[in-house]
Amino acid sequence: MTTHDLIEHLGASVVGRRREIELVVAALAADRHILLEGPPGTGKSTLLREVARELGVGFEFVEGNAELTPARLIGHFDPARVLADGYDADVFVDGPLARALRAGSLLYIEELNRVPEETLNVLVTVMSERETHVPRLGRVAAADGFRLVAAMNPFDAVGTARISSAIYDRMCRLAVDYQTADEERSITARRSGETTIGDRSVELTRRTRAHPDLRMGSSVRGAIDLVAMAATLADVRSTSIDDPSVTLDAALVALSGRIRVREGSSRSAEDIVTELWRDVFLPKPEPATGDDDAGKAHAPTGAPT
Numbered sequence: 617m618t619t620h621d622l623i624e625h626l627g628a629s630v631v632g633r634r635r636e637i638e639l640v641v642a643a644l645a646a647d648r649h650i651l652l653e654g655p656p657g658t659g660k661s662t663l664l665r666e667v668a669r670e671l672g673v674g675f676e677f678v679e680g681n682a683e684l685t686p687a688r689l690i691g692h693f694d695p696a697r698v699l700a701d702g703y704d705a706d707v708f709v710d711g712p713l714a715r716a717l718r719a720g721s722l723l724y725i726e727e728l729n730r731v732p733e734e735t736l737n738v739l740v741t742v743m744s745e746r747e748t749h750v751p752r753l754g755r756v757a758a759a760d761g762f763r764l765v766a767a768m769n770p771f772d773a774v775g776t777a778r779i780s781s782a783i784y785d786r787m788c789r790l791a792v793d794y795q796t797a798d799e800e801r802s803i804t805a806r807r808s809g810e811t812t813i814g815d816r817s818v819e820l821t822r823r824t825r826a827h828p829d830l831r832m833g834s835s836v837r838g839a840i841d842l843v844a845m846a847a848t849l850a851d852v853r854s855t856s857i858d859d860p861s862v863t864l865d866a867a868l869v870a871l872s873g874r875i876r877v878r879e880g881s882s883r884s885a886e887d888i889v890t891e892l893w894r895d896v897f898l899p900k901p902e903p904a905t906g907d908d909d910a911g912k913a914h915a916p917t918g919a920p921t
Contacts, residue, residue: 619645622670630663631806638793640667640765643724643788649743649764651728651784654792657835660767663792664724673761674721676712680731680768680789683799686738689713690750703752707839713738720761728766728783729776736783739764744787774791797822800836808843812857813897817842820867820896824875829883832876841870866895 619641626637636652640663643650643705652660676684678689691711701707701836702893716723724737725731742748746758764787769776800818805811812818825833845866850857857863872885 626666626670629805630659630666631658632795633663636663636790637667639790640664643778643790644671644763644765647763649787650766651787651789652765652792653770653789655705655794655832655835657837658771658792660793661724661726661794664722664765664767668722668724668765674716675717676721676723678712678723678725680725680727680729680766682730682732684735686733686735687711688747689735689738690756693752705753708750708753714750714756717742717748717756717758717762719760723762723764725764725766725882727776728768729779730768733777733780734798740782740786774870783840794822794825795836795873798829800839803836804839804843807840808847810843810847810857813846813863814843816863816896817846820892821871823892823896824871824888827888829878829881829888831878834871834874836844838871838874842866845870864893865919868899 621643623634623637626641627634630637637660640650640772644667652664665675668902673701677838682892686865689711691709691714694707694709697701710718713723715721728736741762746762746834748756750756754885766787768779776788792801797818800814800822804818810812814875820838821834821842823833824830824838827833831896843866846857846862849866850859850862853859855862867889871889875885877883877885878890
């Protein structure tokens with residue numbers, strides 16, 4: 617498959633990410649490490665997984681969190697076997713980093729800026745020297761094809777930390793933002809198969825990102841969950857999916873946990889979701905339009921002109 621065919625094929629499975637697909641494919645073809653940085657729910661993980669699948673390369677997944685120690689990333693000696701056989705190479709249990717290095721696979725780290733600094737320092741050496749050294753085991757070198765691909769949320773997201781310049785200096789960085797409204801409507805329809813409230817669910821979700829009392833809005837996942845919740849809740853209550861009681865409760869369940877209220881605001885997440893729901897699902901009627909003198913008092917019938 618040519619690079620052009622690969623990009624076209626990926627464009628059919630990843631909605632609204634043509635530019636990002638081109639840049640990720642180009643970076644990997646140039647044998648670069650790459651970091652995708654953007655808010656939650658913007659398809660960073662989906663994009664990297666699909667690229668790896670279409671390229672047919674190995675893919676080692678690592679969930680970035682505070683519990684990811686260097687030993688969990690690189691690997692460790694099996695304590696029971698060490699007692700019997702000593703520190704032999706056969707006793708070493710490869711972690712995702714060692715497996716990716718030996719096989720020349722992509723090492724994908726999700727939520728990179730949640731990883732402890734001690735563990736990130738291991739990656740600095742790997743990216744610079746294309747190898748790592750393990751005490752009592754020795755050198756583990758990278759086979760051809762090894763690259764680090766990572767995704768992370770912006771620094772101000774809950775639980776994140778700043779990434780050092782040593783990491784940024786060794787990776788190509790691609791900023792990823794939310795898709796357009798049309799693309800998010802397409803994603804929601806594709807994932808839910810429901811169109812009755814899909815467009816309004818996307819509109820409600822997108823409004824959370826610009827509300828003055830919120831420092832973080834919801835991703836398109838909120839719209840997808842809103843539609844899914846409404847469909848099942850309507851069945852439970854034996855009513856229609858666009859019943860106001862159904863859509864309001866579905867919106868509260870799907871969105872209230874995803875948004876973050878600004879410090880100092882007196883409003884709750886539920887208050888804000890309810891306000892936005894009213895604006896989208898119960899819009900005020902448009903004022904009547906007609907002649908230029910609409911709204912003016914008219915002379916009684918038969919009055920002289």
